[in-house]
Amino acid sequence: MALALKETFSEKTNKALGVNSEDAKLTLTYLSLAFIILFLGGTLGLLQGLNRAGLLELPSWLNYYQVLTAHGILLVVVFTTLFMVGYFYSGVSHTLGGLLPKVRKIAWTALGSMLFGVALVAATVFMGEASVMYTFYPPMQASPWFYIGLVFVVLGVWLAAFGVFISAANWKKRNRGQHLPMFSFFAVGGFLLLFLGSLGVTAEVLMLIPWAFGWTETVNVMLSRTLFWAFGHTAVNVWYLVAVSAWYVAVPKIIGGRTFSDTLARVVVILSVILNVPGGFHHQIIDPAIGEGIKFMHVFMSLSISLPSLLTAFAMFAIFERAGRKKGAKGLLGWIKKLPWGDVRFLAPMIAMITFIPAGAGGIAQTNNQLNQVVHNSLWIVGHFHLTVGVTVALTFFGITYWLIPYLSKRELTPKLNKLGVIQTLMWTVGMYLMAGAMHWVGLLGSPRRTSFSTYGDHATALGWSPYLFSLAIGGTLLFLAVVLMVYIAFHLMFKAPKGNTEFPIAEPEDDAAPTPQWTERWGLWIVIAFAIISMGYVIPVVDMIVNAPPGSPPFRTW
Amino acid sequence: MKMHRAEEIWLVISVGVLILSMVVTGYQAFAMDMAPPSHKETIDPQKVDQTAPFDNPGVFQTEEGKYEVVMTLQIFSFTPNKIEVPAGSEVTFTMTSKDVVHGFQIAGTNVNAMVMPGHIQKITQTFEEPGEYLILCNEYCGAGHQMMSTTITVK
Ligand code: HEM
Ligand SMILES: [Cu+2]
Ligand SMILES: [Cu+2]
Numbered sequence: 020m021a022l023a024l025k026e027t028f029s030e031k032t033n034k035a036l037g038v039n040s041e042d043a044k045l046t047l048t049y050l051s052l053a054f055i056i057l058f059l060g061g062t063l064g065l066l067q068g069l070n071r072a073g074l075l076e077l078p079s080w081l082n083y084y085q086v087l088t089a090h091g092i093l094l095v096v097v098f099t100t101l102f103m104v105g106y107f108y109s110g111v112s113h114t115l116g117g118l119l120p121k122v123r124k125i126a127w128t129a130l131g132s133m134l135f136g137v138a139l140v141a142a143t144v145f146m147g148e149a150s151v152m153y154t155f156y157p158p159m160q161a162s163p164w165f166y167i168g169l170v171f172v173v174l175g176v177w178l179a180a181f182g183v184f185i186s187a188a189n190w191k192k193r194n195r196g197q198h199l200p201m202f203s204f205f206a207v208g209g210f211l212l213l214f215l216g217s218l219g220v221t222a223e224v225l226m227l228i229p230w231a232f233g234w235t236e237t238v239n240v241m242l243s244r245t246l247f248w249a250f251g252h253t254a255v256n257v258w259y260l261v262a263v264s265a266w267y268v269a270v271p272k273i274i275g276g277r278t279f280s281d282t283l284a285r286v287v288v289i290l291s292v293i294l295n296v297p298g299g300f301h302h303q304i305i306d307p308a309i310g311e312g313i314k315f316m317h318v319f320m321s322l323s324i325s326l327p328s329l330l331t332a333f334a335m336f337a338i339f340e341r342a343g344r345k346k347g348a349k350g351l352l353g354w355i356k357k358l359p360w361g362d363v364r365f366l367a368p369m370i371a372m373i374t375f376i377p378a379g380a381g382g383i384a385q386t387n388n389q390l391n392q393v394v395h396n397s398l399w400i401v402g403h404f405h406l407t408v409g410v411t412v413a414l415t416f417f418g419i420t421y422w423l424i425p426y427l428s429k430r431e432l433t434p435k436l437n438k439l440g441v442i443q444t445l446m447w448t449v450g451m452y453l454m455a456g457a458m459h460w461v462g463l464l465g466s467p468r469r470t471s472f473s474t475y476g477d478h479a480t481a482l483g484w485s486p487y488l489f490s491l492a493i494g495g496t497l498l499f500l501a502v503v504l505m506v507y508i509a510f511h512l513m514f515k516a517p518k519g520n521t522e523f524p525i526a527e528p529e530d531d532a533a534p535t536p537q538w539t540e541r542w543g544l545w546i547v548i549a550f551a552i553i554s555m556g557y558v559i560p561v562v563d564m565i566v567n568a569p570p571g572s573p574p575f576r577t578w
Numbered sequence: 579m580k581m582h583r584a585e586e587i588w589l590v591i592s593v594g595v596l597i598l599s600m601v602v603t604g605y606q607a608f609a610m611d612m613a614p615p616s617h618k619e620t621i622d623p624q625k626v627d628q629t630a631p632f633d634n635p636g637v638f639q640t641e642e643g644k645y646e647v648v649m650t651l652q653i654f655s656f657t658p659n660k661i662e663v664p665a666g667s668e669v670t671f672t673m674t675s676k677d678v679v680h681g682f683q684i685a686g687t688n689v690n691a692m693v694m695p696g697h698i699q700k701i702t703q704t705f706e707e708p709g710e711y712l713i714l715c716n717e718y719c720g721a722g723h724q725m726m727s728t729t730i731t732v733k
Contacts, residue, residue, distance in 0.1 A: 082721065083724075084718065084720075084721065084723070150721075152718055156678075156679050156717075158623075158677070158678055158679075158695060159678050159679075159719075159720070240679065240694050240695055240696055240697075241694065241696070241697065244679075303692075304614050305614045305615050305690055305691050305692050306616075306692045306694070307615065307616065307617050307618065307691075307692065307693075307694060307697040307698065307699040308616075308618055308620070308694070308697050309616055310616055310618060311607060311608070311613040311614075311616045314613070314614065314616060315603070315604055315607060315608075315613075318600055318603055318604075319600060322596045322599070322600060325596065326593075329588070329589060329592050329593070330589075332588075333584075333585050333588050333589075337582075337585075383596065383599065384599075387599050387600070387602075387603040388603055388607060388613065388614045389603060389606050389607065389612050389613075389614065389688075390603075391614065392614045392615075392688055392690045393688055393690070395681075395690050395692075395716075396681050396683070396690070396716040396717055397683075397716065464685070464686075465683065465685030465686060465712070465714075467681070467683065467714060467715075467716035468716070469717070469718040469723070470716075470718070470723060470724045471723075471724045472724070473724035473725065473727075475712055475714060475725075475727040476727070478710075478712045478727070478729070479710075480685045480686060480711075480712040481685075481712060567618075567620065568620070568696070569620035569621060569622060569623065569696035569697065570622045570623065570624065570696065571623075571696070572623050572624075572695045572696060573624065575653075575677050575678050575720075577653050577677065577678055577719060577720025577721065578720045578721040
């Protein structure tokens with residue numbers, strides 16, 4: 020009872036005095052590291068772009084595949100995870116009345132575990148002991164310390180996830196019968212999905228470690244790959260869900276609007292958690308050892324993942340239109356002009372959303388089996404995920420940065436910084452569209468991904484790719500400059516911008532909004548359904564891969 | 579959850595497009611035999627050289643206008659390489675890997691398949707247009723991956 024009183028008290032001080040300084044420190048640490056990682060990863064990206072166009076020969080001590088392994092891991096695993104944890108913890112603190120001391124401790128331990136893991140992974144990659152890409156497909160075998168590093172990264176992610184679950188459960192206990200605030204609902208959903216997605220890769224890594232130490236002789240290649248993609252696919256959809264949370268929670272407030280429908284947002288979270296994991300199979304459409312029937316069922320399972328995005332697309336346009344009409348917009352499309360295009364906190368996530376229209380359409384196309392065969396492992400795919408993760412996710416993260424960092428550092432986004440942010444956003448957009456556009460096109464012409472500069476003995480087909488690869492390099496250069504600018508802005512907002520008060524934007528429901536039904540909070544049921552769907556997708560093919568497995572593969576080090 | 583009229587229309591149309599794409603994909607796969615390469619035979623990856631048919635890789639005519647290419651992929655080459663077939667031939671590639679995961683792609687066609695150690699993969703293509711097609715490995719397989727290529731000449 021006394022405890023409960025204390026908690027509500029802290030909730031009130033939190034509202035009155037702004038962010039708890041301990042919680043601010045936690046998130047600022049995560050975000051600082053995320054932006055340092057972005058800088059490192061972006062630098063490596065530039066090297067790749069220049070090399071692929073034949074403009075830069077890498078020195079003998081820095082191999083293209085070493086660089087690409089680091090770029091992939093740093094950006095699509097480390098940068099995104101750090102940002103997700105930092106951002107979600109700040110919002111959980113904000114909406115649930117400050118973090119519990121024990122949760123804060125968990126979050127710091129999580130960070131320690133992740134950093135230790137990343138240090139092991141980075142060290143093995145830079146020593147040339149692990150040029151295996153972020154997918155580390157066996158029977159290519161990295162140093163055992165590479166896999167052990169991955170274990171610590173996963174452990175950190177689990178700790179961070181459980182910190183959020185504990186926060187939510189504790190809040191529910193103190194606020195019986197109330198709905199978890201929408202921001203925290205997204206945080207719980209995001210971490211739950213990440214946890215579900217990481218189960219497969221954990222099993223895989225635990226099989227690879229004894230093999231890497233030489234305690235077991237061979238490994239099941241197909242099984243490993245399948246377990247990896249249960250994670251690889253799910254992870255990028257978690258990053259996307261993190262971005263979506265800002266679209267539903269923050270963006271409406273920034274444009275002076277209201278949330279569209281609280282229930283709809285929660286349904287989007289629930290569907291994302293339930294439907295996502297089996298999507299891993301769309302990365303294995305042209306693999307042997309998976310039958311045509313199973314592959315066709317997975318077209319259905321992968322397409323179903325687009326359902327929450329279709330709901331989101333509608334909700335976003337509805338929010339924008341209503342906000343515009345409230346400001347007096349007339350006609351069918353008059354609301355477009357009423358949107359605050361000059362406000363980078365809106366512009367960046369808006370471009371992110373618009374980009375998801377072609378990027379999502381491309382995804383729907385390439386999950387249809389025969390179309391996948393046209394583009395699988397070509398640069399088209401790399402273009403696809405630089406649009407989805409590189410624009411939709413990353414630009415939304417940048418858009419969040421412009422209010423989250425000043426909110427935490429008790430500073431302000433000045434008009435000048437806002438303008439710099441707009442320039443950054445435009446540079447990033449042009450750079451990504453140039454690079455990803457070129458990748459899509461040259462991929463259709465046959466240029467493969469994960470391949471350093473090669474003319475294949477001056478074969479005419481490969482020579483025909485040159486102009487596209489050149490435009491890839493130009494886009495990549497522009498992007499690198501945009502990375503530098505973004506990192507500068509982030510640290511400026513942290514340490515240099517003028518002191519002031521920045522709010523954490525949380526949109527309010529419409530005045531006449533219908534109450535959210537209680538069933539949205541039945542997490543136990545969602546977990547059961549998620550497992551049912553994961554079983555539908557995996558039981559038959561995985562049992563087949565184990566029971567009808569060929570003799571295993573011994574290790575190879577081919578780099 | 580109450581839905582708006584416009585939202586219902588949007589969902590019906592977009593889900594309709596998804597279903598249509600599935601119908602087309604399913605029809606092509608099962609009625610037109612265009613399903614992606616999904617062969618399910620296995621092999622001991624450490625005994626490829628001793629196991630038929632890979633103990634004798636090469637190009638074999640199976641009947642009039644039809645060929646089978648029995649091929650092994652290994653770092654960083656294809657065996658056999660520099661293949662030649664007459665225009666109009668239907669060629670089935672039967673492949674496996676002797677070491678790590680490789681990809682088999684013929685630029686300018688839809689031939690694209692993953693080739694794994696322990697598994698036999700098959701893909702068939704009819705080559706109508708004469709020319710020298712570039713065959714390349716499209717899965718990272720090690721330091722020389724960018725050199726792993728050969729050609730198939732159709733004349
Ligand atoms: C300066 C900005 C960037 C540049 C210039 C850049 C450039 C590139 C290039 C040229 C490749 C691929 C080459 C190949 O397949 O041979 C690549 C791969 C990749 N990039 Fe980026 N990129 C940038 C930013 C990002 C961001 C922000 C993300 C994600 C958050 C990202 C994620 C990836 C991933 C996951 C791969 C695939 C790695 C693999 O195939 O194993 N990149 N990037
Ligand atoms: Cu996926
Ligand atoms: Cu290769």
